[in-house]
Amino acid sequence: MCHKLSNIIIEWCCTFYFLDDYTKIKATYGMEVFLELFWKIIGFFVIGLFINKKIEFFLSLWCFSTLRLFIGGRHCSSSLFCFFTMIFIGLTSANIFSRFVIPPKYGIFLFGLAITLVIRYAPFSSKLIYKNKLIKKTSATIILIIYLLFFLLIEEQSIKNVFLCSPLMEIATILHIKDK
Secondary structure, eight states: OHHHHHHHHHHHHHTTSOOOHHHHHHHHHHHHHHHHHHHHHHHHHHHHHHSSOHHHHHHHHHHHHHHHHHHOOOOOSSHHHHHHHHHHHHHIIIIIGGGSOOOHHHHHHHHHHHHHHHHHHOSSOSOSOHHHHHHHHHHHHHHHHHHHHHHHHOOOHHHHHHHHHHHHHHHHTTOOOOOO
8 A cells, every 4th residue: 555655646746756667665764664663653653542541652662763773684575464563562571571570689680681682683784894893883782782771770569660671572573693
């Protein structure tokens, strides 16, 4: 649906501006990515309004997505599957893990493990040059340290756990057996 709609939008734009074939292809792809993201955000917003843990739901998606910018991870086979996976991550972090009391010493251990995994396996893409990989690893490590500080300083257990569980779920997407 997004592909067809992006074609219609770009064809409409071409009535006002001249675009060569290469530019049309790039613009159509960009519009398709934008529309898919737009519908996902609207969907997440609507779901967030209907659950009783709105803050935890949005916070878990934010924590997951922010870390994903720097370490990458596996992609779903379709946009719809991606949407439902993100809902699963948001609801799992907001509803299931928020019920557990995780002592600070275990949280520190899990963040230490997370940082170790980021240093070892991130970023997911192996096509980056060394300098860019180092920048992404460093950025992800800083983000995890910030999440650790939130985990240690915030009193509300359900919000605390979101800062721990969402990043761990994202880190799980970079763990894989390397293709030979």
